[in-house]
Amino acid sequence: MTQHNPVSIPAFPDPLRWQGEPRRWELTADGALTITAGRLTDWFIDPDKGTAIDNAPALLMRVHEPCIFKARVSADHAATYDAGVLTVYQSGQVWAKLCLELSPQGQVMVVSVVTRGVSDDCNSLVVDGHSAYLRVARLDRAYAFHYSPDGARWNLIRYFTLGDSPEAEIGFLAQSPTGEGCTATFREITYLREKLNDIRSGE
Numbered sequence: 001m002t003q004h005n006p007v008s009i010p011a012f013p014d015p016l017r018w019q020g021e022p023r024r025w026e027l028t029a030d031g032a033l034t035i036t037a038g039r040l041t042d043w044f045i046d047p048d049k050g051t052a053i054d055n056a057p058a059l060l061m062r063v064h065e066p067c068i069f070k071a072r073v074s075a076d077h078a079a080t081y082d083a084g085v086l087t088v089y090q091s092g093q094v095w096a097k098l099c100l101e102l103s104p105q106g107q108v109m110v111v112s113v114v115t116r117g118v119s120d121d122c123n124s125l126v127v128d129g130h131s132a133y134l135r136v137a138r139l140d141r142a143y144a145f146h147y148s149p150d151g152a153r154w155n156l157i158r159y160f161t162l163g164d165s166p167e168a169e170i171g172f173l174a175q176s177p178t179g180e181g182c183t184a185t186f187r188e189i190t191y192l193r194e195k196l197n198d199i200r201s202g203e
Contacts, residue, residue: 022057042177060171066195070135079179
């Protein structure tokens with residue numbers, strides 16, 4: 001596997017590292033990040049069969065305190081489950097994803113997956129087009145996932161914990177579990193060193 005150098009993104013206070021191998025990636029002059037996942041790539045631990053897949057490429061930064069992380073996510077959805085993703089990662093057995101994903105019915109949806117040994121998968125809502133604003137808020141002992149159509153008013157998708165460990169990384173992921181590859185693009189990337197006070201207010 002190719003060893004990549006750390007990646008510096010202007011909105012982030014520290015460099016990010018690769019977990020998994022991207023087919024391609026690019027950081028443009030205006031701060032947009034593009035990640036292309038290869039064929040049959042995913043993070044998922046099937047709760048029935050127990051089979052685990054963890055070969056999707058992710059770009060991650062370690063965080064130690066409450067923060068808010070958001071971006072306008074888009075993807076070239078071609079095959080079922082192709083997605084652009086914001087993620088929280090602790091280990092191969094403990095992580096969470098907030099996905100803009102193509103459903104088996106051919107609809108682009110906001111999907112969340114929380115994994116603690118096995119994956120808990122939840123489809124939330126259908127999105128018009130192939131782009132949406134997604135947000136991850138790290139609180140003291142929990143996380144909140146949000147979606148927005150415009151980046152102004154936010155809808156709560158999931159409120160959860162990954163356990164008591166203070167160690168975590170956040171970042172970006174692209175996946176193509178059933179396809180030949182998927183390119184995800186992350187624009188208007190924002191990182192705030194602050195705690196979200198009210199996860200249900202819409203702010």
